[in-house]
Amino acid sequence: MTAATLVSTDNVAPRERAPVWREWVWKHFGGLEADLYGDTEFDGHMASAHAGDVILTRLEANRHRVVRTAGMVRASDAGYLKIVAPMHGRAGVEQMGRQAWVSPGGWTIYDTTGCYAVENPERVEHLIVMLPKALIVERGLQLESLMARHVGGASGISRVALTTMRSTYQELPNMSAAAAQGAGELIAQLVRLSLIELAGQSTALTQREALKDRIRAYVATNLRDPALSIEQIALALNCSKRHLHNAFAGEDDTLASYILRLRLQACIREIQQTGPQSRAITGIALSWGFNNLSHFSRVFREHTGQSPSAFRQAAAGPLQH
Structure with a gap:
């Protein structure tokens, strides 16, 4: 067993739940920073087991986001490829200028030796x-x-890989160490075959992914520009607006909502900073491309459930009397 x-x-x-959860996430996943979107209530559960060198974790928790920065990467000893396969809710994984949203029935993969972020908005x-990356590396891949x-x-x-990962996790308590080792090796083999198949997708899809990468890179560079728009991006990338919209077809975000979400996330990170170096909320919003403050307040409330000032107050903790 x-x-x-x-x-x-x-x-x-x-x-104490939020700080304890952050500590657990940091230790279990080898250096990973978690935030809770400013929520003051939280509960979470993790159960983890090994199938040989493969680590499988079932995580259930309130909405949260995890980030790995360049400094955290340097502090990490081991290199892993990490898969997230939702059973309930959804996750958005961002790395190397790309973002993939997955729901139950799908999975995505990312590299712990690089910077990344994972959104869990519910x-x-x-x-x-x-x-371990060594189990997946394939010559030419x-x-x-x-x-x-x-x-x-x-x-x-x-799909075979996903089914095998799920069933392995469920049956690990009933496996011998030797059987668990074999199950882990099978998972690695199936993941490797899945990536080889993904790498051989049609040229049209590859071109679409390449355009999406160019769009995201341009947006990241110009996110603070209030004039950033679909028209501006189309002109800069020398393509039609229709091609821009097509690149985001099938995503949870449209291009416009993607830009809005990135701006809101940047504002949230700064508003959560409540020390003496914190900036005024108006200045933060303007610096991230919001030139209409009433619009900013409305979309901020829609995204977080709180006004910007109430969100900052919650991040600062209860008032001391």
């Missing part, structure tokens, strides 16, 4: 699988172009 590691906030005082239950891509899960080898 393989040993499992279990952690839960159920026995932690409510006010309560989630995920299966997270960590595979360029992993960089496959990270933060929607691998699949609905059909073909990616």
Whole structure:
């Protein structure tokens, strides 16, 4: 029988849950920063086990976001490819200028030796699988172009891989160490085959992904510009607006909502800074391309459930009397 590691906030005082969860995430995933979108209430549970060198974790938690910066990457010892396969809720993985949103029935993969961010905008239950990169590296397979891509899960080898990951996690308590080792090796083989198949997708889809990468790179560079628009992007990339919209077809975000979401996320990160170096909310909004403050306040409330000032007050913690 393989040993499992279990952690839960159920026995932690409510006010201590957020910092305790951040500490658990940091330790379990080898240096990873978590924030809770400014929420003051939180609960989460993790159960993890090994299938040989492959680590499988079932995570259930309120909405949260995790980030790995360049400094955290340098502090990490081991290189893994990490898979997120939602069972409930959805996740958005961002790496190398790309972002892939996955829902139950799909999965995506990213590289822990690079910077990345994972959005969980609602309560989630995920299966997270960590595979040593050495198990996946295939001669001629360029992993960089496959990270933060929607691998699949609905059909073909990616569906076989997803089913195997789920069933392995469920049956690990009943496996011997030798059987668990074999199951881990099978998962690695199926993931490798899924990535090889993804790398061989049609030229049209490859071109669309390439255009999407160019769009995201341009948006990232010009996010603070209030004049950033679909028209401006089309002119800069020398393509039609129709091509820009087509590049985002099938995504949860339209191009316009993608830009808005990135701006809001940037504002949220700055508004959460409540120390003496914190900036005024108006200045933050203007610096990230919002030139209409009433519009900013409205979309901020829609995204977080709070006004910007209430959000900052919550991030600062309860008032001391």
